[in-house]
Amino acid sequence: MPVDPRSRVGESIAAARQLARMTQKELADASGVSYSMVRAIERGARMPGDSVLDALAAVLGVDPARLLGNHGNTDSRVHDEIPELSRVIAAYDMPQDGPVRPLHELRAAVEEAVTWRVGAQYLRIARGIPSLLDELARALDGVRDGAERREVAQLLVAAYRAADAVAYKFGYRDLSARLVELMRWAATGAExxxxxxxxxxxxxxxxxxxxxxxxxxxxxxxxxxxxxxxxxxxxxxxxxxxxxxxxxxxxxxxxxxxxxxxxxxxxxxxxxxxxxxxxxxxxxxxxxxxxxxxxxxxxGGRHLQRALDIAHEWAPPRTLSAERRSGFYIELGRAQLWAGQPDHAFESLKVARRIAPQHTREHRWVREDIATLRRLKRADREDLSNYAGWCQAV
Structure with missing residues (x-):
């Protein structure tokens, strides 16, 4: 019997709340979501809408994708934001008119975007980075020389890099290449x-x-x-x-x-x-x-044993960024697959998914390797088929 997706999402929210050492009441107060709604979601009686999910995720410091698991449409929501990012990039030297926050506030906003990037929180980046890039471009226009202009240029590089993380991971390779070139352009002003x-x-x-x-x-x-x-x-x-x-x-x-x-x-x-x-x-x-x-x-070849040896004696600590940790298990899964350990490979891919679902779902190797695992195992195995469907490998 299939598990109700409401229960899965509620369990994910409860686990993230407990990890954050918050009570249901504290989560409700901080997010602006009613206490009764939080309780209903966690026990699987309600499915949160996009706005509620985003509010809870923001307080818990996680990407909405991590709470949704494989039941949400986070990938399509990221793709929906790409046209606005493309517009901002096309007009990088002609930003829209608007306000510019003080430098210390811009610095904090970029630091937040960097935190989202290393935490593989791509939906947050996709939503927030276009307006931040526009604002940073206005800030750069407003200062002509000196230390302030160099710092704004540094912030632009970091913001372009956060945007590139989304473009590259979600397959917009031409946009990614353009963002890298803009990083190089902005870096010249940072000196x-x-x-x-x-x-x-x-x-x-x-x-x-x-x-x-x-x-x-x-x-x-x-x-x-x-x-x-x-x-x-x-x-x-x-x-x-x-x-x-x-x-x-x-x-x-x-x-x-x-x-x-x-x-x-x-x-x-x-x-x-x-x-x-x-x-x-x-x-x-x-x-x-x-x-x-x-x-x-x-x-490859004889070097694969080195990967297996490292995994036998060591695992990436939880303090390491989500993207790095999930990347470790994706690479390890491929090494295990090539070394003739398909069951271990599948376990590694499942760990990668738990750590950073968006990063794992959009990784080309994950799709390739789960397809290979389905060929090696029974193609109708439910767990493999579910994973393959989740990462769009079928």
Whole structure:
């Protein structure tokens, strides 16, 4: 007998509330949703509408997709926001008239968008980022030089990157490439070599999407030549992130020696800094382990055992960003599948889904691997078929 979706959503909201250490009354008061409505939703008697779900998710600090599981239309809601994002990008140098908040408020708004990005909260980004980009463009128009203009340019880079996370994850590759170019444009006004390294890191997405691995590796190595060499944490992390990504793209290019050299350099950088967010990029020892798994998948063959060994002795901590943690299990699932462990692979994909449903659902490898699992197993297995239907692999 199928489970009532109202019950599933209610359970998700209750679990998120308990994790936030809130009572039903506190959640109701903070969200503006009536106490009786919260109680009814949690016990499965009511299905929340979009506005109620968004209000609850905002208080709980999660994306609505995480509360909906596979019963919502979050993906279509993200796609509905893309035309407005495209409009803002097309008119990046001719923003609509409107107010501009003080710099400290703009800074806080961008920091919130960065938090949504690393937490894989794409619906929130898709809804909020177009107006923020318009406002930042007006702010840039309003200052001609000096430290304030450089900071606005830095904020624009971070906001463009948040927008790119949505475009790239949801398959708008041309829009993503345009956003990366706007990041590069804005970075010139920031006059910050650390930001240049960040942009080079993000630009690699366009090389991955085009499977242009050799030029992508050359671009990263050129960025490494220009990266700051001072021993500060931010500078070490900037070099480490470039080495980390260079290792993976070198692996996909079939350059094993270069890949292993870059992951060794990334590991040395990671040994010098704690796990954290540096210039908008998560870096540290845990991130490097996750990229080691990614590299093992890129190289394949005898290297797959390295991915399995890492997973046997280590799991990404809950303090790590949702996108990084779900990415670990997606990569691990592929390694397990290729190593002849289909049951373990499916378990890894289910974990990835629980951690970051939007990120997992839109990941091309997830669709490919669940389709392979259905071929290897019985195609009519309900759990595999449900997962395949959820990520639109069938």
């Amino acid at each position: 910050d070599p650390l930001l240049d390294a960040t942009v080079a890191y993000v630009r690699t997405e366009t090389f991955f999407a085009a499977e242009a691995h050799d030029p992508g590796l050359r671009a990263l190595e050129r960025a490494l030549d220009s990266a700051p060499v001072t021993p500060g944490r931010a500078e070490v992390a900037a070099r480490g992130t470039l080495h980390m990504r260079a290792a993976v793209i070198a692996g996909r290019a079939g350059c094993e020696d270069a890949a292993l050299m870059h992951i060794d350099e990334a590991r040395r950088c990671g040994d010098q800094v704690p796990e954290g967010i540096y210039e908008g990029t998560v870096f540290g020892p845990s991130s490097i382990r996750i990229h080691e798994v990614s590299l093992a998948v890129s190289l």
